[in-house]
Amino acid sequence: MVSFPDLEKLRSELLSRIEAARDLVALEQVRIAALGKKGSISEQMARLGTLPPEQRRELGQATNAVKAAVSDALEARKAALEAAALDERLATERADISLPVRLGPASEGRIHPVSQVFDEVIEIFADMGFSVAEGPDIETDDLNFTKLNIPEEHPARQEHDTFYLRDGGPGDGSNRPRMLLRTHTSPVQIRTMLTQPPPIRIIAPGRVYRCDSDQTHTPMFHQIEGLIIDESTHLGHLKWCLEEFCKAFFEVEEVKMRFRASHFPFTEPSMEVDIDAAAIGKPGQWLEILGSGMVHPNVIRNCGLDPEKYQGFAFGMGLDRITMLKYGIPDLRDMFAADLRWMKHYGFLAVDVPTLAGGLSS
């Protein structure tokens, strides 16, 4: 039979069973017992059909209300049990978060400080309109010396401590000039002037070689050459260019500089340039950083240009040296020793791309 008291009893009985279900399996059994095909509520629903219409409507509404209450309770209990089950599972999933992790390859690799400074220097000079020229390490005597106004037997040649390559020997069969390792990046000036009409603005970074080795000299090192050739660039422009470079490179507001007259066969007038070591936080001493001057008329003429019409400046500086100065690297020889400890300490990350806007070294 169906009666209101029975329905109320069924409801309270089912709700307490739902409440008592300890896990999802038990809950499912309650659901089947209540709402399954042969469940108690389903049976009640089936019996409704046998009642007179008046009674059927009233009891039908009441039965539906019980069904809804039970369904809601089932849902709520299910959610609660699921949450509890998840909590229980998660409680077992404990990682030892103190275990060390690897930072990945981008943190392991390093850019050599000289490469980094290469990029820094290019960034600065590109902004002043210089492009980057290159030349071979193995040069001819003509391009390394003669065209640069350093004739044979000139005392300046002896100061260069040149490495020569062996002759091909008698089997060589050719009359090729004896080759040498360039002693400076200046032959790139010549190569550029021989192949490119003015106006010219280039820098030329690269390896150079001198047969010399002690605490402050290595038989291989890096230089960067600068060259402007046009019809009006003068010594005042050179001074400005070097002053601007030093400020940008050392990333300071002001660099005190000293320009001293000097002599290089390929420039006239020539000057050597010192900076006040205050730029690297060590005030009180002058540091020689480069040699420079106005390109010698003979050099311009040797490249097929008219020195009455064209003029300009050139400079050459030690890339390793300015790297050491800027980043406080004590010994030149370490640059080429490939010591991991050194490279990790002084090297740069791949993401440390120098830009003028973002800062060269930050």
Next chain:
Amino acid sequence: MKLTLSWLQDHLDTEASLEEIADRLSAIGLEVESIDDPAAKLAPFTVARVIEARPHPNADRLRVCVVEVAPGKPPVEVVCGAPNARTGMIGVFAPLGTHIPGTGITLDKRPVRGAVSNGMLVSERELELSEDHEGIIELDPAHGERIGARYIDVAGLSDPVVDVKLTPNRPDCTGVRGIARDLAAAGLGKLRPEPRLGTVEGAFACPVDIRLEFTPETADACPAFAGRLVKDVKNGPSPAWMQSRLKAAGLRPISALVDITNYVSLDRGRPLHVYDADKLKGAIRARLGRAGERFPALDGREYAVDETMCVIADDSGVLGLGGIIGGESTACTEATTSVFIESAYFDPLRTAATGRKAGVQTDARYRFERGVDPAFIVPGLDLATDLILKLAGGNPSKRRVAGAPPEHRATIAFDLRRIGRLTGLTVKEAESRKVLAALGFEVGGKGPDVKVTPPSWRPDIHGPADLVEEVVRIVGLDKVPSTPIPRVQGVTRSVLTEAQRRGRRARRVLAGRGLVEAMTWSFIPRPQSEQFGGGAEVLELANPISVEMSSMRPSLLPGLLSAVQRNRNRGFANVALFELGQAYRGDQPEDQIQIAAGVRAGAARLAGFGRHWDAPAEDAGVFDAKSDVFATLAALGFDPTRAQIAREAPSWYHPGRSGVLRLGPKTVLAHFGEIHPATLAALDVAAPAAAFEIFLDALPPEKRKSRARPAMVAPDLLPVRRDFAFVLDETVPAGDVVRAATGADKVLIADVTVFDVFAGKSLGPGRKSVAIEVTLQPRERTLTDPEIEAVSAKVIAEVKRITGGEVRG
């Protein structure tokens, strides 16, 4: 070039301080390398008299000296062990507290064998004046007048020594007077007039004949030779003032006659030579050498001469190398009574070549190869004669001059406005003229276009640019106004070439993959060169600094592998290094190639190095190297799957675990693989290593025309994935399976990956299984099962056709 302040003041009338002089010298191109002021360390030492030297009560070899250290002050007792310490001598005293430079000891009051010493009497070695430690310094008794005076003042040691680094263009500054002239021009005083000489021209003809024996073609070797004989000289030590100046300049005093030649050389940049005239046989001749001739030189060595060298000879043969070094046989000694003075001109180039060939550097060569003043041949001879007469006495002959000095001076047409054009510095016309005149230039003509004749002592001046330098260095480079260079473009443009951009990018890709960038030498040991495909004769250095650095590298790997082992020796087992740099296939510019190379030794893998709780520590292998190559190429805008992979890596790779990436039959883009165990052994590398070499120049140029990316194709339809496993012969490359599957349907198949490879007993000997996942991308509508089946059938058929592989059930 070392000179003392007082020596400079002989030529320069100046009030300027030492510091001002040094700063100005550096500014005008005569760089001061160092200043040595002996006053700084020797100032406390004073002149003292030993009033009494009596025996030490407790030691036979010691004496107790009662020393007068200052007039009127009570004497002090000093214990002294010197054998020459005796009553009445004048010595040099150091009071307590003095730092003794030669021993590094600071004196304190300490009893010596029971007798208290209140100071010290010092030797020359204790003052670092010489190696003499035979006894304490013994001064001339006349200095007894100056008890208490500073020793440096009495001994003439208070003169600071300035070391100037000369540039090779300034032979005139190889003499003190030249430096004084530059300083005077720069406003630091007045150049004093030339000293007045006594009567040097004698009454009798020079008995030594001078002959220049050259052909017209070689006459420039020694175009002028002046000489004079001085007889009845008495050669002994030169006076103390000359000796101390020579010592300050770094020369050893020998005898008055020799010292005078050195002094004139330093004072005027005018080298001279003196011969003992009694040892000369017949005429003195300047000529070229002859094969087989040899002579013993003043430096104790014997030199062989040849037909390119200018020699000085007499009837007995070669006496010396002209302008470089004299001979032993005619050297002046204490016994010399008759001296022949040579003042000649030797050609700079020939002198340099001869000196280089003979391997001898001397002060004379240094000056002649830079070009001595041709107008100072006779004045130099007279100056030397005057000094000889004053210091060694004697009776001079008339001078004899053979030949005539070369005339270098050419008048230069100079537009004074060029100074401004070349330097941006405005110099008044009058000032330019004044500077040039002060330096000895003759300036003729009015207005800005002038005619300038350089002085005879400036062989470095050839044209207007040289004159601009003279004016601007003296007026002051600091006055040149900094002038901004005009910007070429408003906003900076990219300036790097494609190759430069690629190199830069490759470097950062590799560093981002955990490799550390090394820079290794361009030259390596020859056996390593040979092992890596190099060793050509033309790439060997003729003058390497060591056999370890003798051969231009054909590959970057030997340097990197050696670096790996050095790091292993320091305790780093797992090392990943790369280098981006040049290698050499020949000696021509196009033979220099740009390579990005890397080595992973030990467990140096992308995920991490060595052991870690999270992953096993496996040694890096061929696929780590291949991954580095592919990632780099992809980052450089080149799709590596476009290239062919071949098993033809060079001999330094493991033959079975290496490969070459080729584009077409000839272009090799990269090598990768494990290093051959024999190569590792030869380089003493004690760990397995994988390596790669990417030939950056071989990459095809980028074809991109526009910065805009192509339209993105992203179909809405879900891709379908199907797995296949094929059994095939184990020699068939998996890449062939991938290529065959990819080609089975070019429209639908979007991707093919290999997800499993294995070989096992179940497959039978020589067989392996390759499992692939094929991704089908529907384009317009969802694929039906029959369509998917049809594509699958095509994949199976194509793989079978190309590889012979059978699909596994």
